[in-house]
Amino acid sequence: MDSTTIKHRTSNETYTFNTPAADSSIELLNEFYWTKDTEPHVTRRKLILAKYPEVTKLTGHEPSSKWYASGVVLLQFAVAYYLRNTPVFSAKFIALAYVIGATANQALFLAIHELSHNLFFRKPFHNKIFAIFANLPIGIPYSASFQPYHQLHHKFLGDEYLDTDLPTRVEGLFLSNVFGKVFFACCQIFFYALRPMFITQIKFTYIHLLNIAVQVAVDYLMVSSWGWHTLSYFIMSSFLAGSLHPCAGHFIAEHYVLNENNKPRNANIVEGSNIGKLPEETYSYYGSLNKLTWNVGYHNEHHDFPYIAWSKLPQLRKIAAEFYDPLPQVNSWCGVIWWFCFNDINTLWNRVKRVGKQKHGHKVTQRLDMN
Template structure:
């Protein structure tokens, strides 16, 4: 299965976009892609640079204008809580078995931690993601509790810090100095397109997620929020209980699962799939493959960025409704090939991202109002036929 697919209609849609809609205030109309060229390691020194805001908010309003029924997909999905409970039961049961009942050979320990623990850890990450967008319950504080409950199987306090930085990522996507998802300077300058360096970088990706947040917190003089402090205390207490009931080997199993699940694991490839640029002008990519089933549609990333109020279970319905938009974008079909291509090809690396200044982002946002006014005026001039 190919690692990257271009829609058959994409060339025509890009030509249509390049030609533009005469008089339209946004040159990227109607698909809202950029005119920038992706950054190539050893050729370019920095990230690619766009002179507009990210495309998702404009595509959202365009889709809603053409498909107002999309708003019916907004809501929550209580099944996410049930999945959380099931994962905690399985992970803690294995931790108890390995810690108190049976000392397995190291290869069995590693295989279970990779295939079962790593997969379930990746799913926990999706659940924390859903909770931070308030897609499990309608009230914010209940989703906070879901995040804490999901964090039990992750022996590191992640849920509440992830919530803060992930919301900032949505708000400031690609804005330099404000998007916590962007690689640090040393990542792009040291690793570049070297296959071994990229492999090792993916292996330490769980650490880099924490480091980036800490660097941004330091640079912007941020202090931990109340909920982040609660998360730390909660995790210390839950880890202590795990050690008491499951032993240190049980805790090591959960830590190993966390490491495997967020590094070189098929489910962790979505960290690369989402915003590392495999094509000129497109900064967000979706994955449409069978692993969306266990990983709760986390691959539908363009759809999620466009409509953050739609829970994981209804993202395929969104794509089906607005297929004229999503099927014309480039997308991935294999997470295994995402990792393989990213590691093996010198033309892709940590610098394969796009950035923008705050002023350019703000300028693009001001065009949103002009764009909506333009489209409404154009719609008003369209004659209405009756039968």
């Protein structure tokens, strides 16, 4: 370890601490990147708008999105019908669920992501209703809960209680070995679905009730008419979409600090903050899989301007290239899954966290504007 003396950014007090190498033991590195700094996206947004005020013209919904999403929904129902008499654990069933089903349902997860920002229609209510429709091939009701949790992720990025995209300390302790990371990568969908309810409570609304009622009704009608294999196709597609699938790499790629971006941590945390230069906490990917995932790879751009639709994010990057080109990028989502699982310096601790706005141990009821 190297002994380092630095000055605290805010208090101007001087601290000396030991800095382990990035490839030190897991036990030494098992801490998040804590910071008291504000998240970077608000600052960059202000700078971009000051230099390129025309960026505001890119905001707003994308009318063509509803047709693309509708096509994916119809495709999934068509494949489910085609497989209605095919054994669930046959090679044919699993192959179609992985190649078509998982890719399609990942696209629907991200269509619901776009809808959570009201980017399909002008009126928020229309986005909520269409999200319930886009939810149908996922098999379980999900869209109504996703929106408020995702709003919290944007408003309180890195907050240990309000940003439920962050792994918990329990996950970091038990899943930061090779077996644990492989398990996490295989079952990401369960972590993202179940983690929020253990951390932050949201208000149950009529949209949640409608989401549940419509999903249960459609599932029942489909099973009654076509059999259980059709619903099994939807569920398997959803699981594989959040597992070891190329498109699922975005879940890890977006905010985990991986490989050469993983800076040495402080052995001693001063006042809950890792002093020194933090790594970037959001990473963009500009590869071909964006064509299947509503350009979710443009993730710095999305967090900077969450009300610019997927179709205009490349244009934003082109306009403000000098802001985005210097940022570290992810070149492969498949590579991300591999590096995350099998590179020892990559663990569930590799996230930037901020001290929560709620007292430790208290659940939060966050009331958001649902109109």
